Amino acid sequence: MILYDLLREDFEVKGNHNKEISSISYNSKEIERGSLFVAIKGQSSDGHNFIEEAISKGAVSIVYEKKYYSPKNDPQITWIGVDDSRDALAWFSSIFYGNPSKKMHLIGITGTNGKTTTSYLIRHVLKKLGKKTGVVGTIRYLIDAEEIKAPHTTPESLQFQKLLKEMLDKEVEYVVAEVSSHALSLKRVDYTQFEVAVFTNLSRDHLDFHRDMEDYFQSKCRLFKELLKEEGIAVINIDDAYGKRLANSLEKKKICYGVENSEADIYVNDYRLGFDGTDLNISISGEKYFFKTPLIGIPNIYNTLSAIGVCLALHIPVDTIKEALLSVKAPEGRFENINEGQDFFVFVDYAHTPDALERLLGSVNRLREKIHKTGRIITLFGCGGNRDRGKRPQMGKIATDLSDYVILTSDNPRWENPRDIIRDIEDGISKDNYIVVPDRKEALKVGLTICEKGDIFIVAGKGHEDYQEIEGKRIPFSDREAIRNMLKEMKK
Numbered sequence: 087m088i089l090y091d092l093l094r095e096d097f098e099v100k101g102n103h104n105k106e107i108s109s110i111s112y113n114s115k116e117i118e119r120g121s122l123f124v125a126i127k128g129q130s131s132d133g134h135n136f137i138e139e140a141i142s143k144g145a146v147s148i149v150y151e152k153k154y155y156s157p158k159n160d161p162q163i164t165w166i167g168v169d170d171s172r173d174a175l176a177w178f179s180s181i182f183y184g185n186p187s188k189k190m191h192l193i194g195i196t197g198t199n200g201k202t203t204t205s206y207l208i209r210h211v212l213k214k215l216g217k218k219t220g221v222v223g224t225i226r227y228l229i230d231a232e233e234i235k236a237p238h239t240t241p242e243s244l245q246f247q248k249l250l251k252e253m254l255d256k257e258v259e260y261v262v263a264e265v266s267s268h269a270l271s272l273k274r275v276d277y278t279q280f281e282v283a284v285f286t287n288l289s290r291d292h293l294d295f296h297r298d299m300e301d302y303f304q305s306k307c308r309l310f311k312e313l314l315k316e317e318g319i320a321v322i323n324i325d326d327a328y329g330k331r332l333a334n335s336l337e338k339k340k341i342c343y344g345v346e347n348s349e350a351d352i353y354v355n356d357y358r359l360g361f362d363g364t365d366l367n368i369s370i371s372g373e374k375y376f377f378k379t380p381l382i383g384i385p386n387i388y389n390t391l392s393a394i395g396v397c398l399a400l401h402i403p404v405d406t407i408k409e410a411l412l413s414v415k416a417p418e419g420r421f422e423n424i425n426e427g428q429d430f431f432v433f434v435d436y437a438h439t440p441d442a443l444e445r446l447l448g449s450v451n452r453l454r455e456k457i458h459k460t461g462r463i464i465t466l467f468g469c470g471g472n473r474d475r476g477k478r479p480q481m482g483k484i485a486t487d488l489s490d491y492v493i494l495t496s497d498n499p500r501w502e503n504p505r506d507i508i509r510d511i512e513d514g515i516s517k518d519n520y521i522v523v524p525d526r527k528e529a530l531k532v533g534l535t536i537c538e539k540g541d542i543f544i545v546a547g548k549g550h551e552d553y554q555e556i557e558g559k560r561i562p563f564s565d566r567e568a569i570r571n572m573l574k575e576m577k578k
Contacts, residue, residue: 092181101164105146119144126171176243176276186250187278194265196306197286199442200389201264206417207393208262214410220253222263225550229253240269267305282399283314284321284392288328289441321395343391379411382421383449419549426573430541434565436549440480447488461540462490466533467547471502479514492520495529497547498555
């Protein structure tokens, strides 16, 4: 592509505008001859320090932030001064890959919890209709049936646009993207056109990155106020206080949902929870419908409602949605039932925030109350290192208040000492119904060993993850795999 076609009027350009640009990169290690290099000042490193390396490897144009760098007099290089390198990278990426979002149906899902399950529910309905569908999310990226490992929930703008272009080239019609607050703050999805945007909920998370909850909320709002098409539709959970605030502030068309909330366009009148699934009586614009889903727990009621809202926004008939949801499966590590023939229940869930843990254990208590009057709730969890410390004591209190017994262990300690993290969790605990087993594998073994008939063992925090982050390394480890192996050993 000719450089001139990538430029904007507000860019300060010095040098030849008519160079052929072979590729774009913000990593100097990936530069090839003919590249445009975008220097980004990050939290841990500054791309401006790698400009000379980029030039030595063949970059022909350099994008720099004017407040951080003054270009040298090099006639071989075209210098592009910008106010915001991340904004520029998103702009260049979208143009370079041909604005792929304009040629497909793009659904964006944001919120603290429920993004992954909601995306899989929507994908399931679309696939039942025979539509080629892509997913950009926490567990993996999907191009129809093809799977790609996901390094981030939402990739950097360059990778995001490249992925959309690859999906478009493979005739994908619909893309469902989880859009994280980091992605919105760092402009990874800017210059992308969303047809439908979903707000699932907002609760404490990522306060190691965001200044406070208001900053966290405002980052989420960007999806609806800046990136959703003018004719696009917002699907919003108005049982959530932040969701209701968002809905009240939007002038765009919206579909609101909730549980036992007659203010909503879609709401559940009543429901039946079970370990085999959930029955729902749902009101949709005043009409009553019965839905049955194999998904378990109250959080999945909300996920189901958000998926229904998106499908209605895409003009899919209610009867088609109902039929499709009969056969849906939860993504791995989302209230996933691990059953190897044992006489107690084991569930693995990704809950790693106070709100998610409270909703999870609240659902389990409701299930026990309705179905199993006796079995104990035994919860195993830890908290991630080098992240928001304030949520640790909150989660300790929630777990010990809503469980009969708790096993505190390691999650992804990263560069912190696991015992220091556990001590922070203990600061919120006033009961004596817990033990500390820092080694996660050993903790799982302890939990499975103490389970008796009818007990419910909840393993929270890591869900689908197949590693632990310890001192800069990702050590292979999967709760799901470890539990299955241990249960098989116990049967011998």
